[in-house]
Structure formats: structure tokens, C-alpha cells
Amino acid sequence: MSGDGSAGPPPASPLPSPGPLEPWPDTVRWQSVSSDLIWVELIRLAMVLIVLALGLGVGWAVSGSGFFGAAVGVVLLFGVLRSVAIVRAVRAWGYAEREDDLLVRHGLLVRRLSIVPYSRMQFVDVSAGPLERAFGLATVQLHTAAAASDARVPGLRPAEASRLRDRLTALGEDRAEGL
């Protein structure tokens, strides 16, 4: 799993074929995102779960109905499953810079790979929420004229994020052909 950035499908894949997210393994050098993103996502999940569990717990204490207890259990179980999914999803997230385009892949259940040519770039977003900042992370998003294009790379170190941003901007300017 640790080598996810460079090769190999996730072990859960039922198929022995080369990873379905590795279309051109020899030409593409995948880079993985920072594993600190796991913590960011886990904390986000925990906050939601705590609010839910507290609400249900109060309901349980007040009414004493077993239904609320079961609900708390379901919420906690969901939390555990989701945490596992988060850990694996973050590891599955990767990006690669090729000569003419940026590749981004993500998703566990539904796997997505986006190929976005630099020349189609309209603008680049770099954003970092409070939680992301606390862990020293940032998100880079490349926008094209198509609403469906989906090239978002979360969990980048600020230095890497600005490097990527500058590189994308430079390449985009070089080859700009917006439409």
C-alpha cells in the first residue's frame, strides 16, 4: 500500500491485471499526496460523528429508548468503516505531470482518472482551510472551460503546491489555447 504512488493496484482489487488506474505505467510517474491528509479527513469525519453521537446520546439519556442506543452504535460503526475508507482513499489519490497534460486519479469505489492538457487551463486555485493549514497542507485545483473537468489535488505541502501552481501557470501560458 505504501508503494501506491509508483506502482501496483490496491490489494483489494480482485483482478490480477495491472492496476486499472495504471494506464501507461512506463511513461507515468505517479506522485502521491501527503499522508497527513488522512488526519485532516479523519478529524473532519470525527467532528461530524461527535455532533451526531452527542445528539443521539442526549436523546438516549432523556428518553431511555433502546432505539437511540442502536443509532449510536450504527453511527460509530459507520465511523469505523469510513475511517478505513479514508485511509485507503487518500493513499489512492495521485497525480502526475506529463509533458503536455496533468493526470489526476482518485476514488476507491468509483475510480476516476482525469487527463487535463495544460493548454486548456483557465485558472488555478490554491486553497487551504483552517484544518489543512494546521497540518501544513494545501489544495491545488486546475480549472478548464469545461465544468466537468475535474483536476483537484488535495494534501500538498505548501512548497509543492506553489511549485505545482507556478508550473501549471507557466505551462498554461506557454500553450494557451483556452477554447
Place this chain on the structure above:
Amino acid sequence: MSDPAARGTERPGPAPAEPGVPPGTTGPGTVPGPAGGPEPRQRLHPLSPALHGAKSLVVVIAGLSWSTLSRVGFGWFAVMAAVLALGATVLAVVSWYHTGYHVVGRELRVYEGLIWRRTRAIPLERLQAVEVVRPLLAQLTGLAELRLEVVGGGKTEAPLAYLGVAEAAALRQRLLALAGRVTAGTSAPPPGLAADPAGTPAAPPGRPLHAVANNDLLVSQLLTPQAFMIPFGVAFVVAQFLSEDSWSFVAVASTLTAMAGVLLQPVRRVLDDWNFRLARDEGTLRIRNGLLETRAQTVPLDRVQAVGVTWPLLWRVKGWLRLRLEVAGYSAGEADERNRPDRLLPVGDLATGEAIVAEVLPGVRLEALPLSPPPERARWLNPLSRQVLGAGLDARVFAVRSGLLTRQVALVPYARIQSVRVVQGPAQRRLRLATVHADTAGGAGAAARDRDVTEAWVLAAELTARARAARRAG
């Protein structure tokens, strides 16, 4: 209420209510608008506020609805409607006084707003299409609205409402000429725009490509599910009428309004696509249509992002199809479908469709698209429609077919592909299938569903490579 807000709420509002305007004859063809030099800031036509007021009257009446009418009586209803419409008109006058536009270099600048001043500079090199819209009232008064589609705008930029017809035509010509010069500099020169100096008077109609027979249009809209509902609706009203002794005016009126709502779409299509004329003027497509509200749309051919072909189920009796034109700028931001004039051919047979597609995307033949179906195991996901699905790489376009009942073909020129995506859901993973999307700046792009995984990767690589080559070639 602030000035821009007033305009903002007023503009999209009237659209649904407009078909309610009683039909009438078309107005005088051209009434010369006020002439003016290009440089000073220009006002919109002085009659504009009156038109806006009249439009808001329709909205107000629709907003007050039947139940209000029955509750307060006709007199009070009229007073309420008049007061609200008068208020809207006053706002429109104030707004008109503070609205102006002029062309500066390669920009169109539009000034508006009283309290919150707003100046929009619209870069003309990003102009995608220009439309001259003339609602019924505008036709009667010899006015026209000019709409510009610009990339990146969430909705139609700068609807200049209203200008004199001659003024609108001249401004359109000028804007297209300005936009074309830039295109000529960066990519393949569209000869039409370059050879179309602003001096040419009275828009030349160009070479006519096709005119849709109004009979065909009517028949085509009768062959829609909505039209098939008419007998049921009528039966329902009659039953209600007979069974309930205490039927009231409101009940019947409301039922009729609901029925009209169902029929709105086909009726609108008939009204909108009436007298559909398609012409080619060198590098641009000119589309004219409309009965009550006429639209004249001008689309440079190199701005066409994708072409969609649809064969609705009920039209197969006649062998008809419909063509759709995707232009960047008519984005999802327009909630109202009516404001997305994307029709390239409202109804026509295969031969007509072929001819028009060949005109827009040279070298593409609908009958000879190299489509191949997905592998046999895709039937688990598409039990009935596997044979219908298809995708293929033609010389200049990526073609995708889908839809069991309503068959659809999407044609995306390689040069217009924005990005390529490969998506694989859990079921697809088990079956070793994947879906390849080609995204375009307008419309939904094309999605080749449920291809074999290895084929999908090859397809994605090929699409990326061909898109790059097509971009390089200009």
C-alpha cells in the same frame, strides 16, 4: 431595491410568462434606431423602460395567480397589478437612465446601476455567439435585444435590452468583426469574419442551408409524449366539470393552467422554432427562428464545441431527427432552457441532417460513423441497450451513441476536447469495464460507456493525442 437587483430579478422572470401574451401579427420589419457615433457612451433605446414595465405586468399577473383574483375581486386585482407594474416601470426608467454602453478597443463596456455602480468590460476575443432577440412587444415597437455569449460567464452576458433594430444589427456586425480579427490572429483564420468589415450594411443573409417546413414542425411536436397527454387531460377536466356540482371558476381555471403547463414545452418549441432558417455566411452560421419572439443567432463555426443528434422514439415513424449545437457560454447557469438556443435543426430527415452536419463538421457522415459496441459482458449493466451503445474515433470527431428509446449521438471535434476522464464504478470494475468521458466547454461532452478497460485506456490515450494534434494544427 437596488438598481441592478431590479434588472436582475426582472430579466429572467418574464420568460415563463411570455407565451401567455396573446398572439398577434408580427410587427414592422425595421424601424431605424437612433444613429450615433461609436465612441461616446450610448444609451439604450428610450422605449426600453416601457417594454420592461409591460413585461413585468405579465409577471405580476402570473405571480398574483388565480386564487388572489377570486379572493380580492377583479377591481382590486387590477389595481394591485397596475401599482406593482408601475413601480417596476419607474425602476426601469431609473435603470435606463443609468445604463450605457460603448466599444473601447476590443472590449464592450456596459455601465449600469444607480446605487451600486457596475461596469462590465466584455473582452470580445472571448465572444462565442451573438443573438438578436425580438419579443413580441419589441417587434411591435421595432426594438431588439442583443445578447452576447462569452466564455466563463455563468449566464448570458450583457443582454442589451433594448436597441433599435438597425442599431442592434450594426452593433452585432461590429462586435463579430472585432472578435473575428483576434481569432484570425491566433488560430485558423475564419474567412467570413475577416472578410466582413463593419462597413457592410444590412447583414447579408449568406448562403441558405435549410428551412424547416412549419408543417413538419407541428407534426413533430404532436409526436411528443406531452401531446399524447392532451386527450387524458381533456377527459379529466370534463369529468371534473360533470361530477362536481359546486365547480368554481377557480378550480377550472387552475386545472386549465396546470394543463397548459404540461403542454408548455411542445407549444414553446413550435413558437420558438417557427420559420426556422439556417444559413451559412462564410465562417459563421446564422440561425433565425421564432413566431412571437424572433431570434437571430450568429455563431462562428470555429466556436462550435459539439453537435448532438437525437432520434426521439415517436419520431422514428417519420425517420426524423433533431440536431443540437453546443456553444461555450450557454452554460448550466441558465436555468431556463429557453435561454439556451442550441437548436441546429428542430426537425428534419436523415438527408437534411447529414447535409447540415457536413456543413458544420466537414467530413463527418452520420451514416458512416465508425461506432463499435462495448464488449459482450457490458450487457450486465445495459441488458437492453448494449447493442445501441457505441463509440468510435472518426477522422475529426469523437462519436458516441447511446439511448435505447431516444437514440442520441454526440459528436465532439478533437480540437474542442477540454479534458479526458476515465471513470470506473464498482460494478464496472468487476466486469473490467470503464467509461471514457470527453469534456467540452459547452454541453455535456461525450461519454463512451462501459468499454473494455484496456480499450478505455487506449481510447483515452488516443483522444488525448488526437486532441493535442488537432490543437497544434489550429
